[in-house]
Amino acid sequence: MESLLSIENLEVSFHTSHGVAQAVCGVSYDIGRGEVLGVVGESGSGKSVTALSVLRLVPYPGRISAGRINYEGRDLLQIPEKQMRKVRGDRISMIFQEPMISLNPAFTIENQLTEALHNHRKMSQKEARERAIEMLALVDIPDPAKRIKDYPHHLSGGMRQRVMIAEALLLDPDVLLADEPTTALDVTVQAQVLDLMHRLNERIGTAIMLITHNLGVVAESARRVVVMYCGRVVEQGPVKEIFEQARHPYTQGLLKSIPKPGGRGKLYEMDGIVPSLFELPTGCPFNPRCPQRRPECGKSAPPWREVQPGHHALCWLYA
Amino acid sequence: MFWKKFLHNPIGMIGVIVIAMNIFMAAFAPVLATHNPLAINVAQQSEEPSAQHWFGTDEFGRDIYSRVIYGSRISLYISLFSVLVATFLGVAIGATSGYYGGWMDNIIMRIMDAVMSFPAILLAIGILAVLGPNLSNVVLALGLVYTPRFARIVRGSVLSLKEKEFVEASKAIGNGDAFIIFRHILPNCTAPLIVQATASLAYAILAESMLSFLGLGAPPPAPSWGNILSDARNFMMDNAMMTVFPGLAITMAVLGFNLVGDALRDVLDPRLK
Amino acid sequence: MLKFVLKRIIYLIPTLVLVAALVFLLIHMIPGDPAAVILGPDATAEDVASVRQALGLDRPLYEQFVVWLGNLAHGDFGVSIHSKRPVIDSIGERFPVTLCLTTLALVFALVVALPSGVLAAVYHNTNKDYLFMIGTILGVSVPGFWLGLMALLVFSVQLGWFPSTGFVAMWEEFWEGLRYMILPAITLSLFMAAVVARMVRSSMLEVLRLEYVTHARAKGLSEWKVITKHALKNAFAPTLTTIGIQYGMLLGGAVVTETVFSLPGLGKYLVVSIYMRDYPVVQGCILFIALVYVFINTIVDLLYGYFDPRVQYS
Numbered sequence: 001m002e003s004l005l006s007i008e009n010l011e012v013s014f015h016t017s018h019g020v021a022q023a024v025c026g027v028s029y030d031i032g033r034g035e036v037l038g039v040v041g042e043s044g045s046g047k048s049v050t051a052l053s054v055l056r057l058v059p060y061p062g063r064i065s066a067g068r069i070n071y072e073g074r075d076l077l078q079i080p081e082k083q084m085r086k087v088r089g090d091r092i093s094m095i096f097q098e099p100m101i102s103l104n105p106a107f108t109i110e111n112q113l114t115e116a117l118h119n120h121r122k123m124s125q126k127e128a129r130e131r132a133i134e135m136l137a138l139v140d141i142p143d144p145a146k147r148i149k150d151y152p153h154h155l156s157g158g159m160r161q162r163v164m165i166a167e168a169l170l171l172d173p174d175v176l177l178a179d180e181p182t183t184a185l186d187v188t189v190q191a192q193v194l195d196l197m198h199r200l201n202e203r204i205g206t207a208i209m210l211i212t213h214n215l216g217v218v219a220e221s222a223r224r225v226v227v228m229y230c231g232r233v234v235e236q237g238p239v240k241e242i243f244e245q246a247r248h249p250y251t252q253g254l255l256k257s258i259p260k261p262g263g264r265g266k267l268y269e270m271d272g273i274v275p276s277l278f279e280l281p282t283g284c285p286f287n288p289r290c291p292q293r294r295p296e297c298g299k300s301a302p303p304w305r306e307v308q309p310g311h312h313a314l315c316w317l318y319a
Numbered sequence: 320m321f322w323k324k325f326l327h328n329p330i331g332m333i334g335v336i337v338i339a340m341n342i343f344m345a346a347f348a349p350v351l352a353t354h355n356p357l358a359i360n361v362a363q364q365s366e367e368p369s370a371q372h373w374f375g376t377d378e379f380g381r382d383i384y385s386r387v388i389y390g391s392r393i394s395l396y397i398s399l400f401s402v403l404v405a406t407f408l409g410v411a412i413g414a415t416s417g418y419y420g421g422w423m424d425n426i427i428m429r430i431m432d433a434v435m436s437f438p439a440i441l442l443a444i445g446i447l448a449v450l451g452p453n454l455s456n457v458v459l460a461l462g463l464v465y466t467p468r469f470a471r472i473v474r475g476s477v478l479s480l481k482e483k484e485f486v487e488a489s490k491a492i493g494n495g496d497a498f499i500i501f502r503h504i505l506p507n508c509t510a511p512l513i514v515q516a517t518a519s520l521a522y523a524i525l526a527e528s529m530l531s532f533l534g535l536g537a538p539p540p541a542p543s544w545g546n547i548l549s550d551a552r553n554f555m556m557d558n559a560m561m562t563v564f565p566g567l568a569i570t571m572a573v574l575g576f577n578l579v580g581d582a583l584r585d586v587l588d589p590r591l592k
Numbered sequence: 593m594l595k596f597v598l599k600r601i602i603y604l605i606p607t608l609v610l611v612a613a614l615v616f617l618l619i620h621m622i623p624g625d626p627a628a629v630i631l632g633p634d635a636t637a638e639d640v641a642s643v644r645q646a647l648g649l650d651r652p653l654y655e656q657f658v659v660w661l662g663n664l665a666h667g668d669f670g671v672s673i674h675s676k677r678p679v680i681d682s683i684g685e686r687f688p689v690t691l692c693l694t695t696l697a698l699v700f701a702l703v704v705a706l707p708s709g710v711l712a713a714v715y716h717n718t719n720k721d722y723l724f725m726i727g728t729i730l731g732v733s734v735p736g737f738w739l740g741l742m743a744l745l746v747f748s749v750q751l752g753w754f755p756s757t758g759f760v761a762m763w764e765e766f767w768e769g770l771r772y773m774i775l776p777a778i779t780l781s782l783f784m785a786a787v788v789a790r791m792v793r794s795s796m797l798e799v800l801r802l803e804y805v806t807h808a809r810a811k812g813l814s815e816w817k818v819i820t821k822h823a824l825k826n827a828f829a830p831t832l833t834t835i836g837i838q839y840g841m842l843l844g845g846a847v848v849t850e851t852v853f854s855l856p857g858l859g860k861y862l863v864v865s866i867y868m869r870d871y872p873v874v875q876g877c878i879l880f881i882a883l884v885y886v887f888i889n890t891i892v893d894l895l896y897g898y899f900d901p902r903v904q905y906s
Contacts, residue, residue, distance in 0.1 A: 057809050059801075088812035102803040105902055108824045114812045149899045167811075433610035436889075437882045438844030445615070445878045448866040449622045472822060525735055529848045532737060533863055552852065561743050564737030574733040581729065 004207055005054070005092070005175055006030035010067035012049050012058055012231075014277075021047045021277035023062060025231040031175065034205045036198070038218030040254070041228035044274055047211045051177040051230075055088050056081075069217065090120040093168035097180040099160035103152040109136075110148040113167050120171055135166040139196060162243035165197065169206060179211045194221055215254055219243060227251045230275065230285035237311030247313040249290045284316065292317060324586045331582025337575030345391040356389040356542040365557040370390035373563045377547070378554045379540075386542035387568050393543040394572055397457050397536075398523035402516055404462025409469020410512075414500050416470065428474065431467035437461055439464045440526055447535040452459030457536050461526055465519050472515055476508035510587045519574035519581055528569045544569050593897075600893060609887065612664060615879040618658050619647075619871050630869050641675070649808070651658070674865070679876035682861065687880070689857035692762050692840040693849065695894075701842075702786040702835070709792025709831075710819060716797060719773060722728035724793070731786025737848040741781035744853065746773060758857055776853045780845050784838040793836040796829040804827075823840035827900040836892030840885050 007017040012024035016133065022086065023242065024046040024139065031037045041047045052058050054069055069076040096102035104112060113135070114128035123131075129148065136144035152160055161181060168176055178197065182190040194296050201208050210222055218225055225242045227235040235248040244254045256268035272289035275281060281288050287297035296316050305318045325331050333590055343349060353373070360380030368375045374383035416427040434442065446460040480486060481504070489499050529544030530536040532552075544565040551561040599779055622629050627643040643649075648656050663670070669679040712724035748756035762769030800823055808822040811813075822865065847859030854860070858877055865873035897903050 014711045052806075055810055056804055084815060088810055089597075090812055094810040096803050096807060098803055100805045104804040104822050105827070106829075106899060115813070119812055153902045164807075178772070226715065261745075358688065404657075429606055429610055431609055433614055434613050437614075437878070438608060438840035438885055438888050439846035441840075441847065441878055441881055442614075443616050444847060444862070445874065446621065448874050449618050449871070451623075459741070519659060521733070528735055529737060532848060533851060535866070547739060548741060555741070555745060555749065559749075562738070562741050564847045566735060569738060570730075573735070576730070576731055577733050 002033050003030045003193075004033040004035075004071070006070045007050065008068040008070065010050060010053055010069070011065045012046070012053055012062055013065050014062045016061055019278050020067060020281070023231055023277060024053065027067075027228070027231070027233050028237060029226045029233055030211055031207050033174070033206055034201070034252050035224070036103060036201055036208045036210060036222045038222030038225040039209060039211045039228060040213065040215055040218055040225060042213055042274055044153055044230075044277065045228040045235060046231035047228045048179050049177055050196065051209060051211055053095065054078075054175075055092060056084055057088075086120070088118055089168075089173075090171045091173055092175045092177065093171070093173045094177040094179065095161070095164045095168050098184050099157055099164050100152075100184065102164060103160055105152055107151070108148070109152065109155075109163055113148070113163075116167055116170055131170065132166070135170050136163070138169075138200070139166045140246075141166070157185050158193060160198065161185060161189075161193055165193075165200070169204060172204060173206055176206050176208045178208055180213070181210070182217060183214075187269065190217075197221065203241070215243075216258055223290070227254070230280060231277070232285065232314060234286065234315070235311075235313045237308065239309050240310060245308075247307050247311070248286075248315050249268070249292050249317075250286050253289075253291075284314075325330055325582060328582040331586075334575050334578025334580075335581060337571055338579065341391055341395065341575055345387055345395045348389050348392055350390045352382075352385035354385040356386040357540055358382070360563065362439050362492050365554060365561075369559070377558045378557065381540075381542075383547065383564060386547055387540050387544065387564050388546040388569060389542045390547065390565065391572065392529075393454070393537050393541060394527055394569070395523050397454065397461065397527045398520050399460035401465065401523050401527075402519045404458060405465035405519060406469050406516055408462065408466040409507065409566065410473050411470075411471035413473030413475075414477055414504065417474035418481060418496065418500060418504070420478075422495060424474075427470075429569050436468045437464075439522070440529055443526060443530060444533070444535060447530060452530075452535045452538050454537055457527060457530060460530075461523050465523070468515055468519065469477065469512065471481070472511045473505070473508055473529045476511070477504050480490055480504050480507055486500055514580060514583050514587060516578055517580035520575045521580060524569065524573050524576070596897070600890060603891060604886065608883070609661070611725070611779070611882050611886065612879065613657065613659055615875050615882070618659055618875060618878070620653070622871075624648075626871065627874055630871060645708050646671075656792065660694045660770035664879075672865075672870055672873050673851065674868050674870045674873070679873050682873065683858060683876060684862045685706070686858045688763065689759075689761065689855055690843075690846050690850070690859060690881075692773060693777055693780065693846050693855065693857060694740040694839070695786065697842050698835075698839065698844075700781040701788055701838075703791035703793055704781070704785040706831050708741060710796055710824065711787040712789070712793040713800060714798030724789070727785040727836045728790050731782050731789075734782065735846055736783050737780050740776060740849055743775045743779055751836060757775035757854070772853075773804055776855060780842060781848045783845065784835075784841055787832055787838050787841075788831060791831045792827065795830045796823060799823045826900055829896055832892055832896055832899060836889040839888045843881050843885055 007029050007030065010024050010027045011022070014021040014023055014026065022215050027046065029037075037046045039050070049058060053064050054076065058063070058064060064077060067077065069139040071087070071092070076084065085206040101185065110129060112125055112130060113132035114125065117123060117131060133144045133148055134235055135289055136148060141159060141162055147155070148284075155163065165181075182193050182195070185193060194217060197208060197210075200206065210218060212218060222239050225239050225241070226233055229250050235242065235246065235251045241253060242253065255269070259269055259271065270289055271291070275288070275299065276286065281298065283296070283298045283300055284290070284302045287293050290297065294316055302316045303319050304314050306312050307318050358381060360376070363372070363376050363380040365378050366372055366376040366557070372382050372384065374387060377383055377386070412427060412431070416424045442464050443460040446463065447456055450456040450460070486499060486503050489503055494502075527536055528545040528548070531543040532549045534549065536545050537543040547565040548562065551558070551565070554563065599881065606827060613798060613849045619626055624897060625640065626645075627649060628635065631639055648659060667680055669683065671677065672679055672682060675682070704830070712721045715721050746755060748754045754771055759772055760769045760775060805818060805823055808818045813822075846857060847862060850857040850860040851863055857883065862877040865877065
């Protein structure tokens, strides 16, 4: 598949009064045209910060200190802010975890949707509203012509996330960055929203970067999976291989902690906790928790090796 | 924990120093003053600042420097006691109202709302207009005007605390209402009360100066800062310098309490920083 | 919406009655016989008796209150002892000056406070922000009437840029009238400007870290639009409440400012009436200003729903 967006050696650091936290440390991965890529990791693994870096919206006091983000032959980290604004919301759009707080409570749905259209295209308010209603219908919002006049607080969480998705897809973007889009929703609504995103991906062809802490969410929708830990990509490969033959001990741990239908007994729990980004262990950041630790793991950084065609892991086990 | 944080707040420490200077000025006024603040000297009317009269003299030949120094006594006295009156009344009213609730709470809080429907200084002006201007009336007027702010704070925390388990438990073992209020409820609202008191001290100093400027504060010839400014207003053409120093004194006094108030808020409620 | 307005107005009635009651009780706080106090020590017994009767002081308290409230409802604020004119007429002549003064001060305060508060929030924890904090803390510490005196000395007496005596009303000659109003309005506005600016800053800081602001940026909106549209409308709701409360500071401060600048407004009238022990006028002025204050805050409450649509239905 043709690569659409590629992240190369991205580094993001947060400068705080407690010191410098390396939130993203040499992350590289790419996403193909029309692909659904799963990015999995616990909170603090740098997966959201990576997505925000793609749009250059890393919040203060974070700073992108190195790397490239290649898109359409340009490095997004180098282009002027004015051109970057043309990319945001038009070519690359983003939806967030909490639909309760990511829609502005002070404006109607119509205002927020048409604003995105007016910002990037010359069109009349009437045209913009029609396009917005069409999009709301596409994300299965009943009676969109009426709902569009509502304020966000009139809608349920699932409906708001649908509105967010509708807004993000208004301009047929190439990439949708979906940051934990279902985490804040009820389980049944989660499935509906995931299903909706899957259908839209097939219908419109927008590539989706599905960021989640839940491997289960990725299993059904993504084709490839990137696993992140402490700001690093630790494993990357086709979804089938990751689930059947995970190589990195961290990924294996994550898989074992997914509850299985009909499963019995105690759920597996990984040893230890995610280390603070201010004091990462030397060598492999996972080594203090790793059940297969070797002497070299605590000394120097592990190598990035291809273990199968298209399947890589960052681990001393495969050196 | 609280004190340690407060002591490490530079803004608060500057405020403490300014307040300390103000208290020092009031306490040692007889030592610091070069003249009797009330002594009239017809030979030296409306003089510019000089080696003998540092801030100059007013239209009666009184030494303005000495009057400004003594003015800190009136200002501190009124602000301190009016805030004490307001805190005392506010705590009593707020605690009773919140603890017993019902129709009494409703009526009391309606009255507090009504008091707050007046611009603060205006109600004080009204009270002093009928009671007549003197120091204790100013204390009473400002105290009454600021009471609702304290009452609301106390009532709010009483309402949120009185259903808590430790209060229920205290009731169950037979403790009286007064005991419960003093032992369990009031200690839990000291933080917001302290912040409110500090802010009110700053307001009260400003209000006192405005009232005495209007002739509703300490009656002349008492050397209150507002009185000096009022004299300055009437004899502005003769001696412009007279206006400068009392105003600076008020600003410093208010600034001290505002700085401490800000620091306290930062320490007690970091969210607002 | 109409229901909301009606509810708000009905809720207001008991407060208004209590406000009137407090003003009514003022005259009964006078130590001794109010009529004797009003007339001074040289008055004859007949004079005192006639004033008592004129003020209705010879009737029982509740009866006096009911009559007084009834009169108020008809717009009758009593009669001045000094001029024998209806108090409401004198108020009507002087209130426009006070309204001009406080409105101008409000405009000055907002013109200063909104942009500076927004900028301070945007430049949070930089030197610009620290400078802003120093400025605002000075703003709430400097007595406005003293600044007024100083401004009068420097700009009117010394430099002669503004008139130092006389008065021209703005509604008669706008530009000339404005010259009389600029110094009073600016010095009156400073306190409010500082308080409102701090409120704008802190509510902007709160809003700017919310997800919908990041979302607005992710749409490709310019930073200007993100701040002035998405952040400011939300941050303005709590600011509006502060503006309403601070308008009371303007009305109260106007009493002193009008005295400093000799403006023939309601505040100056109140102070002069206090010196003359013209208690019906004192009562009338205080009640009238309180009513204006309550009215302004009711409007603020009604406007709040526009900036925060969530409140209307709750």
